[in-house]
Amino acid sequence: MAETPSLLQVSDISLSFGGVHALTDVSFSVNPGEIFSIIGPNGAGKTSMLNCISGRYQPNKGSIVFKQQELIGLRPNDRCTLGIGRTFQNLALFAHMTVLDNIMVGRHHLLKNNFLSGSLYWLGGARKEELTHRAEVENIIDFLEIAHIRKSIAGTLSYGLRKRVELARAVALRPDMILLDEPMAGMNLEEKEDMARYIIDLNEEWGMTVVMIEHDMGVVMDISHRVMVLDFGKKIASGLPDEVMAHPQVRKAYLGEDDEPSEPATESQLSGEVA
């Protein structure tokens, strides 16, 4: 692993809002092709970490290198063009657009037509380009099984479907690395199973590196290649899922134990309501 350069290298990131230290000297790296999960109790700084990577927040110090390029100082839209896609914890769809248009927005940086050629539609080749990308978008719609709602207004959909449309929109960017912020929050078991399958397919068949925040320990342990644990803005452990789960500090952060338990916790205990 050490020879292959990492896709994302985060070094000594610190972020504070006034006196609140959201992140303190967090470093980690994500290798190409892996599913990397970030876990931790509420308020641990997981989403802040994703926001630093995608450009919503500018960290106070540290560096984030993606594909050998420094991201600090780049605008979010430029980071998107470099190949970073993401979904949001609290849904952030374009509520008045159809599902199809939402996903087509994801093609924005891949499309070439502008307001002039777009206005002339039939004359400047914009139609041909739009239709080519429409076919691409339909592939994604098929893959995520949302064909039946492609003409629905995004704001009218159920929560689970909206999550799926958001994933579709991020996939439409064709990113090299996709950041998923709690892709399974608020879903029932069946929806979670579907979502887990989509994430694995994205990783294995579409070749996307996945960085995921998730509270459902069962899912995290099953599909992640590596896991990092944050607590109060500090990294307390990282490594293979089983190693991380056995880590005493992790158990303390999650279960709030003062004493070491007499026997190692089983996975079923840990996969309970940890949020």
Next chain:
Amino acid sequence: MASAHSRMKCGEFRTTYQQDTTIFPTPLARRVAIGSVLFLLIAPSFLNPYFLNLGIQIGYYGIAALGLNIVLGFTGQISLGHAAFFGFGAFASAWLNNTTGIPVFFCIPLAGAMTMALGLIVGIPAGRIKGLYLAIATFASQFILEDFFARADWFTGGSYGAMANPFALFGFAFDNDQRYFYVVLFYVVVMFLLGANLLRSRDGRAFIAVRDHYLSAEIMGINLTKYRILSFGISSFYAGIGGALFGHYLGFVSAEGFTLLLSIQFLGMVIIGGLGSVMGSLFGTAFMVLLPELMEAGVGLIGHNAPGLTQALAYIKEMAIGLAIILFLIFEPDGLAHRWKMIKAYWKLYPFSY
């Protein structure tokens, strides 16, 4: 017989993505639109100049209203200076034609481009500020431009105003209502097609994305600053074209016509028509232009019984517009375009309402 039935279609079937991305949702809607344009092509032969004049007004105001809808309805940015851009287009076209001798035919799109350049400059604050603050910034641009119109003698003729030559093509002057109606109709069709195309392609979607959720739009690779400013530019382009058509219709452009009141009327057109609806811009404009005329006709009908009404006509017209905007905001905030959709849905589903 059975085989003939089995081949009959029930409803619209689309077998290509091209069929699925047309401007008009159904072939019927397209036929109705083409039919309306054909009807309007023969309309000047039998409509009297009064109605043609109303049609022309709806045309040039409608184009400007579409511009305002692009910035307000589609990009979600308030603009209180639309009348100033409308006026700038009127002056720019007259000025270009008077000073350089470029035919009016070319001056109108050039005036649109000049107004767009101005809109891009005035739109720069929009890259930074939002909501009420932006409203005040555009409000300021309205007053700056009004002042400019009154003082820039070289450009606008100052307080005397500017003469605008009639629209002419190959020596044929479109100098009366019958003829000018075609010029405006041509521009309405072209501008609304351009607008509809814009909004079904990349940059139009970017505008709507910025309106609906600017943070996630940015994550989707959309440069917020660029699109906020561009939206003002494109909106101004439409205002400039509408204004230029207005100027060459009246033959005379005077600074008094482009006040904040007209800006508010544009807002009314867009709100009544439907924010975020291309055709709604035209519906709303028609409503705003026709409502005072209907009031006048109504007062004329019952006026001999109530002479006080005739005297109060001017106030009744103003109040009717204000009342219409309030009623629309309460009962149909999505505008006429939405009401029209509901009516269509009602007929489609009749007699079952589900």
